[in-house]
Amino acid sequence: MSNYLFVTRGLPGAGKSTFVNDIIARNNNINVISPDILRRTKECEDWSEKHIWDKAYELLEESIQNNKYTIFDATNTSEKYLNTYNKYCKKYNIVLVVVSFASVDIETCKLRNANRKGRDFVPEEVIDRMYNKLKNALQGETKDYIIDYKDFKLENYI
Numbered sequence: 001m002s003n004y005l006f007v008t009r010g011l012p013g014a015g016k017s018t019f020v021n022d023i024i025a026r027n028n029n030i031n032v033i034s035p036d037i038l039r040r041t042k043e044c045e046d047w048s049e050k051h052i053w054d055k056a057y058e059l060l061e062e063s064i065q066n067n068k069y070t071i072f073d074a075t076n077t078s079e080k081y082l083n084t085y086n087k088y089c090k091k092y093n094i095v096l097v098v099v100s101f102a103s104v105d106i107e108t109c110k111l112r113n114a115n116r117k118g119r120d121f122v123p124e125e126v127i128d129r130m131y132n133k134l135k136n137a138l139q140g141e142t143k144d145y146i147i148d149y150k151d152f153k154l155e156n157y158i
Contacts, residue, residue, distance in 0.1 A: 002069040003094050004157050005060075007085055009076040010101025010149075011130055012122040013112035019099070019149055020073045027154060031063045034073040039119055057084070064092050069158065077130040097157065098146045106131050 008016040017036065024030050035056045038047075047055070056072070063070040076082060082098065089096045106127065113122055 004097050005094055006071040006097050008073045008099050011109040013109035014101035014104040016101055020071055031068040031070045033059045077134040096145050099149050099152050100146050101149050103148055
């Protein structure tokens with residue numbers, strides 16, 4: 001049984017999904033939920049952002065209920081997302097662990113993003129807005145569960 005919900009947090013191009021893919025390559029007992037992955041599926045290609053996020057939260061709750069080790073892979077730059085995860089954690093008596101990519105500088109993120117194509121590309125002004133949200137966020141209880149991605153070791157939680 002998992003006592004943790006792992007959530008990535010950082011700008012587009014910070015390396016969150018690459019990091020998650022490296023983890024699941026070493027441990028196939030991890031359930032990954034990602035709005036980006038949902039956007040790429042045939043089923044979701046015409047869905048609104050709200051519908052995609054509703055589906056992601058539905059999958060998240062299902063994963064928690066099934067006692068799966070779960071990583072929610074998204075930018076999560078807004079505090080509202082972290083508040084949502086905190087509610088799930090309280091409901092199911094698990095701990096939120098925020099794997100932060102805030103140490104990856106914005107210029108690196110923009111350079112990586114420039115190589116993206118299609119729906120994966122994020123306009124620079126959106127990255128700038130996300131950056132401002134990210135640097136001004138993390139108030140309250142959430143900050144107690146933040147770990148830099150370079151220091152994260154899954155085996156410390158399993």
